[in-house]
Amino acid sequence: MFYEPTKRNHGLPHDPFKAIVAPRPIGWISSIDRKGSVNLAPYSYFNGVGSHPPMVMFSSEGAKDSVRNISETMEFVCNLATWDLREAMNRTSESVPHEVNEFELAGLTPVPSKLVKPPRVGESPCALECKATEIVQMKGPDGSPRDNYVTFGEVVGIHIDEKYIKNGILDAAAMKPIARLGYRDYSVVTELFQMTRPDETKRR
Numbered sequence: 001m002f003y004e005p006t007k008r009n010h011g012l013p014h015d016p017f018k019a020i021v022a023p024r025p026i027g028w029i030s031s032i033d034r035k036g037s038v039n040l041a042p043y044s045y046f047n048g049v050g051s052h053p054p055m056v057m058f059s060s061e062g063a064k065d066s067v068r069n070i071s072e073t074m075e076f077v078c079n080l081a082t083w084d085l086r087e088a089m090n091r092t093s094e095s096v097p098h099e100v101n102e103f104e105l106a107g108l109t110p111v112p113s114k115l116v117k118p119p120r121v122g123e124s125p126c127a128l129e130c131k132a133t134e135i136v137q138m139k140g141p142d143g144s145p146r147d148n149y150v151t152f153g154e155v156v157g158i159h160i161d162e163k164y165i166k167n168g169i170l171d172a173a174a175m176k177p178i179a180r181l182g183y184r185d186y187s188v189v190t191e192l193f194q195m196t197r198p199d200e201t202k203r204r
């Protein structure tokens with residue numbers, strides 16, 4: 001089949017796009033506004049986009065609380081969403097008034113960050129403290145503005161629960177990170193496999 005998204009002519013009961021760009025890691029974003037009101041929400045249009053220095057991005061469909069807060073304070077934290085935290089993560093996606101603190105809503109522990117003001121999720125095995133670098137309003141092919149906002153940030157501090165470090169390697173499968181697909185689907189990482197890049201073999 002072939003379809004054009006703007007024509008919505010896929011003929012299926014639900015749009016399959018998110019099932020194709022999948023699985024997507026979940027950035028569980030904590031932020032704070034200029035008055036100190038705390039926010040926590042999951043974003044699966046999220047990824048790492050650089051290593052040296054580490055950079056991340058997430059995309060908000062509409063100017064949601066997270067992006068509004070970050071535009072005020074230019075700081076955020078990406079917490080790792082895991083199998084054990086899946087229900088709490090889902091709870092924090094609820095549309096609630098700006099002043100509602102989703103840490104309280106989901107029974108999560110806000111732990112002070114070291115280098116940024118938004119707290120991290122104490123229950124999460126990894127957290128990336130970030131300074132926002134740009135908030136970009138997306139455009140269509142004709143240059144017209146879209147109601148989508150991509151926040152980029154540089155990771156300035158990284159927390160890792162050391163129980164997941166084995167022989168110097170972070171054991172991702174032990175943390176069981178969850179990822180988002182289409183529809184109501186999620187996946188969970190429990191198995192890994194290794195491959196060696198062709199260039200690495202040549203160098204040996």
Ligand SMILES: Cc1cc2nc3c(=O)[nH]c(=O)nc-3n(C[C@H](O)[C@H](O)[C@H](O)COP(=O)(O)O)c2cc1C
Nearest residue numbers: 041042043044045059060061064065066093094095
């Ligand atoms: C797993 C998951 C992933 C999500 N990813 C996104 C996303 O990438 N972009 C987005 O705009 N909303 C996304 N949402 C919806 C937001 O989490 C939801 O609108 C939330 O209320 C936004 O909170 P905020 O206004 O406090 O930032 C996602 C929800 C879930 C459960």
